[in-house]
Amino acid sequence: MDIENYIPHLSIDCVIFGFHGEQLKVLLPKVKRLDTWTLPGGYVLKSEDLEEAAQRILEERTGLKDIYLEQFYTFGKAKRSTGEMMKKMLLVNDFEIDESSWIFQRFVSIGYYALVDFSKVVTKTGVYDEFCEWYDIHQLPNLAFDHAEIIQKALETLRYMLDDKLVGLNLLPETFTMKELQILYQTILDKPLRRDNFQRKILSMGILERIEKKFTGAAHKAPYLYKFIK
Amino acid sequence: MDIENYIPHLSIDCVIFGFHGEQLKVLLPKVKRLDTWTLPGGYVLKSEDLEEAAQRILEERTGLKDIYLEQFYTFGKAKRSTGEMMKKMLLVNDFEIDESSWIFQRFVSIGYYALVDFSKVVTKTGVYDEFCEWYDIHQLPNLAFDHAEIIQKALETLRYMLDDKLVGLNLLPETFTMKELQILYQTILDKPLRRDNFQRKILSMGILERIEKKFTGAAHKAPYLYKFIK
DNA sequence: ACAAAAGTGTTCCGCTTACACCCATGT
């Protein structure tokens, strides 16, 4: 990684959403030797489209290609990132520091959110990271810079777009039950939905294909499995 | 203007919307000695918030402060702006060119749209401009770079947000008739709306205050004037 | 038989749409 190949003062931060155990989660790497987490992010090569850069960063963290991505906002307050935090993160890991580098100056960061199938992700730990883990959206760890704010904005956008963008297609496995889809929606919106009306609303969209019954061994009628129509 | 004070490879482009003569218009400066127009834009000072930069750029062009502004997208395809066009624009105006400057390299541009009261704007001509004029959204001149695409995206965002953001408040004068507001909505959405239902819908929002009758001298009932409630 | 959860028919309500009529004003 030669710092000269990147556009200075510009970064991309990704909010990677996954869904597991009835919780909406985000993938966050922990900074080595600090009680601090960050958003998975990176810089943009001078020859690279923004979206390419975001895809590259995501692949580094999740091992997945062609991830569903949406740019949602660009964060550019002059004081949003302090060089102090950046230096601390590098010092504590015995990296060399060139004080004059733009790395320690002001940053503009372009926010993308990604929707991934939790079960397909193999999290990878970056060079600056101690580990990279999923966190429930309601129990986030200590976040650096304005990253908590960025997650909040990503979540708001996700909610706002929920009816337009086929969110379920990207957060759920190939097949799923109506209940799973409902819980996903409830989790994102953070409010309960009526089972009967939810079922009808989704089916009336004509985006789901009913597959077969799923026998869970539970003491009740087996639910159908559904998948999204291509 | 010392180029060193700005964040390199980053620019802000503003789509300034105004409303006049039943048309939605955008304010576009013409490049001197070329059959080319651009969006009013500029660079971001290293010490400046993005939004501050956008406000500064807007004040330079319109003379207005505290303009209604929304960031809507960041454009970052690697080939979206060619140094060739930039050089042509400077050469034709006898500016000196430093080939190595980031000015001629790749740009990431943050798009803001602004809503202004047409009647209050006193357009100002920038140093690179021949003049700065309003253009009907349906009859745009020859635009440089990807600026036509940026305007399109701004317009889509404006339409999408029309019911949430009090667009009329910013595009219309202090007082206006219901018909004027309706024509504004129709123009933005590019489709006819029913007079009776539009009136009721807007009034039911409880955002308008009825002032007095406006005697136009026309051969019909005088319409009320309205203004937005603070 | 019963409990639990899935699936669906039906009703009610509110908002949008459409059609209608009345009102104010100038010719």
Next chain:
DNA sequence: ACATGGGTGTAAGCGGAACACTTTTGT
């Protein structure tokens, strides 16, 4: 009186919300 356009009453239609009933499965 009449034409023109503003303001509003009212009914039809549509989609969402709420309720209830049926279906399927394991204990």
